[in-house]
Amino acid sequence: MRTMAKWLTAAALMAGILTVSGSAGPLAAVAAGGAPGRLAQSTAPAAPQQPTFRVQVDLVTTDVIVRDGNGQFVSDLRLDEFEVLEDGVPQSIVSLVLTHGGRVFNVQAPPPAPVQEGIILPAARPTNDAAGRVFLIFIDDLHLDFRLTPRTRDLMQRMLRNLIHEGDMFGIVSTGTSSISEQLTYDRQVLEASIKKVTGSGLRPEDLIKVPQSPQGPAELRYRAHVAFSTAYQLMRNLENLRNRRKAVIYISSGYDFNPFATSRLKYEAELSGYEADSTAMNPFNNPRLQGTQFLEADLVRELAELTRAANRANATFYTIDPRGLVAGPDLDQEVETAEWNEHVRETQDSLRVLAEQTGGIAVVNQNDFDRALKRIDAETSDYYVLGYYSSNPDPLKRTRRIEVKARRSGVEVWSRTSYSLRPPPAQ
Numbered sequence: 412m413r414t415m416a417k418w419l420t421a422a423a424l425m426a427g428i429l430t431v432s433g434s435a436g437p438l439a440a441v442a443a444g445g446a447p448g449r450l451a452q453s454t455a456p457a458a459p460q461q462p463t464f465r466v467q468v469d470l471v472t473t474d475v476i477v478r479d480g481n482g483q484f485v486s487d488l489r490l491d492e493f494e495v496l497e498d499g500v501p502q503s504i505v506s507l508v509l510t511h512g513g514r515v516f517n518v519q520a521p522p523p524a525p526v527q528e529g530i531i532l533p534a535a536r537p538t539n540d541a542a543g544r545v546f547l548i549f550i551d552d553l554h555l556d557f558r559l560t561p562r563t564r565d566l567m568q569r570m571l572r573n574l575i576h577e578g579d580m581f582g583i584v585s586t587g588t589s590s591i592s593e594q595l596t597y598d599r600q601v602l603e604a605s606i607k608k609v610t611g612s613g614l615r616p617e618d619l620i621k622v623p624q625s626p627q628g629p630a631e632l633r634y635r636a637h638v639a640f641s642t643a644y645q646l647m648r649n650l651e652n653l654r655n656r657r658k659a660v661i662y663i664s665s666g667y668d669f670n671p672f673a674t675s676r677l678k679y680e681a682e683l684s685g686y687e688a689d690s691t692a693m694n695p696f697n698n699p700r701l702q703g704t705q706f707l708e709a710d711l712v713r714e715l716a717e718l719t720r721a722a723n724r725a726n727a728t729f730y731t732i733d734p735r736g737l738v739a740g741p742d743l744d745q746e747v748e749t750a751e752w753n754e755h756v757r758e759t760q761d762s763l764r765v766l767a768e769q770t771g772g773i774a775v776v777n778q779n780d781f782d783r784a785l786k787r788i789d790a791e792t793s794d795y796y797v798l799g800y801y802s803s804n805p806d807p808l809k810r811t812r813r814i815e816v817k818a819r820r821s822g823v824e825v826w827s828r829t830s831y832s833l834r835p836p837p838a839q
Contacts, residue, residue, distance in 0.1 A: 470506070471497075472726050474657050474771065475796040475816050476826040484794035485823050486511045490519050495800055496815040506799035510544075510657065544792050545595070545656050546574070546581040547727070548602075549643060551664035553587040553635040555611035555734065562734045563663060566781055567606045570661065573785040575602060584646060586639045588612045613665060616747045616755075620675045628669050628707050629676075636667055640714050647721035658727040659792045662766060665733055666759025666776075667715075669707035672751050715762060719769035720811075720832040726797075728828075730772040730788050731763035736779040771828040798827075807833070 475493070477485040486509065495502045507519040548570070555563060575581055578597065583605045585591040589612075591605050614622065614632065622629045643662075650658050722729060741752040760776040767774040773791075775784040798816065816827040 469801075470654070470799045471802055471814075471831065472506070472654070472797055472799045473814055473816065473828050473831070474726065474728065475798055476791060476794070477796065477818055477823050478826075479823055484511070484790075485820070486794065488796070488818060488820065492819045493796075493798060494817040494819065495798060496817070497800075497802055497804060497812050498809075499813075499815075500803060502800040502803060504798055504800050506797075508797040508799075510797070511794050544579045545653065545658045546579060546792075547646060547650070547658065547660045548581060548583045549646065549660055549662045549664075550583065550585040550589060550591065550609060551587075551639045551662070552585050552589045552609065552611050552613070553639055554613045554664045554667065556613045556615060556665065557611045559611045559613075559665070559734045560609065562736070563609050563611060564606050566663065566732065566734055567602070567609065569781050569785055571599065571602060573782055574661075574789050575599065584642065585609070586642050587635075616672060616741065616745050616752070619671045620679050620747070624676065624680065627710070629671070632671070633669065636669070636711075636714070639664070639667075640718055644718055644721050647718070647725045647727055650725040650727050653725075657792060657795055657797065658725065659772075659788065660722070660727050660729050661788075662729050662731040662763070663734060664731065664763065665735055667711060667762040668755050668758040669711045671755045671758070672747060675747060675751060711762065712765075715765050716769075719766060722770045723828060723831045724834060727770065728772040729766045729770045730775070731767045732775040732781070732784070733760065733763055733777070736781075737777055771826070809833075 473495075477488060479485055490504060490507045493504055493507070495504055505519070509516040509518055548567075550563070552563075577599075580595050580597055581602065582595040583591050583593040583602065585608075589608050589610050591608055593601050593605060614635070619629055619632060622631045624630070625633070627633055643660075646660075719729075738756050740749055741747050745752075760774075763776050764774040766772075773784070773787065775781065778784070802812070804812065811830055811832045813830050814828060816825055818825045
């Protein structure tokens with residue numbers, strides 16, 4: 412009995428201590444000997460604090476090319492002769508950099524960004540290495556037929572003669588078996604050595620027809636496209652660190668098609684399964700084997716859009732080049748219908764056009780005059796302005812913003828990119 416009394420006394424003492432220290436509520440206060448009124452005063456909920464949002468302000472830059480009626484570059488425009496509109500709202504231009512004939516002239520340096528709450532970082536040291544141009548040669552050999560290897564190497568030799576000059580900085584990256592990864596350099600011998608390594612390893616039409624299928628189309632094809640897009644996306648993220656320079660990406664590829672030779676693929680599967688591929692079976696809404704293929708084009712559009720948004724954030728321009736040149740029809744040893752082949756070629760070329768047009772570049776597709784195209788790229792990357800401003804739109808939910816650049820001087824034509832997108836929010 413004495414032992415039981417000791418345990419009860421200890422339990423009561425512990426309950427009182429926990430109740431007073433935890434302040435569980437009015438009933439707990441009464442049990443501990445306190446007054447309910449006093450508890451209401453001591454445990455009144457604090458006033459809710461206003462949430463604090465931190466917004467990072469970045470300098471928005473865009474390339475601008477101004478030409479007169481004769482197509483000649485206009486190099487004497489002043490800062491007050493430009494006008495920049497973001498979603499129709501005028502912006503204050505804070506920086507202007509002119510590149511003329513490959514030489515860089517810093518007409519107006521940007522002021523420091525507005526002070527934001529958080530860690531104060533020291534000002535970045537200016538670099539003296541501001542001359543020349545920046546090229547990134549992206550070789551998507553996962554989407555280049557092995558037979559295109561000689562044409563691709565010849566194209567890169569032409570780039571050495573007509574595009575890459577002394578003083579230009581360039582890097583080379585491949586996606587497949589060529590295994591090329593060269594950092595930005597001025598050494599032209601690096602490019603000459605890389606040319607010998609380029610080897611196409613793309614899937615041929617018969618491979619695309621016989622490759623194992625998945626609900627998202629040919630599995631191997633989607634994997635290769637994922638490798639190419641993710642590699643290019645990461646390169647765009649890295650190029651964001653290079654400021655006030657025009658970054659030209661020479662994108663060498665045969666393009667993308669997520670649903671190639673659909674009819675031939677279905678017929679091949681029908682032969683393996685022992686049934687006849689009639690019109691009903693070829694309907695993706697009736698055939699469970701084709702469920703999901705009706706959205707393959709939308710998937711391709713979405714991935715291309717994400718890559719172009721990353722390029723616009725980095726102020727990089729895609730110049731896409733198809734080494735196939737002028738495409739007439741399938742090879743004699745390729746057992747594929749002409750109509751399907753033409754549709755596949757059109758889809759792949761359109762994907763390259765989207766990458767170029769959405770970033771302000773040009774698509775060199777369905778043509779054999781590569782020298783003329785390279786000289787045009789050389790001209791567009793030698794003479795241009797870079798305008799910079801701090802956006803006056805504080806709304807972080809407005810992810811995509813339209814840009815319009817005008818020149819107050821009459822008789823000139825202005826070219827610039829038309830939009831940019833904010834970086835996606837960091838993962839929690």
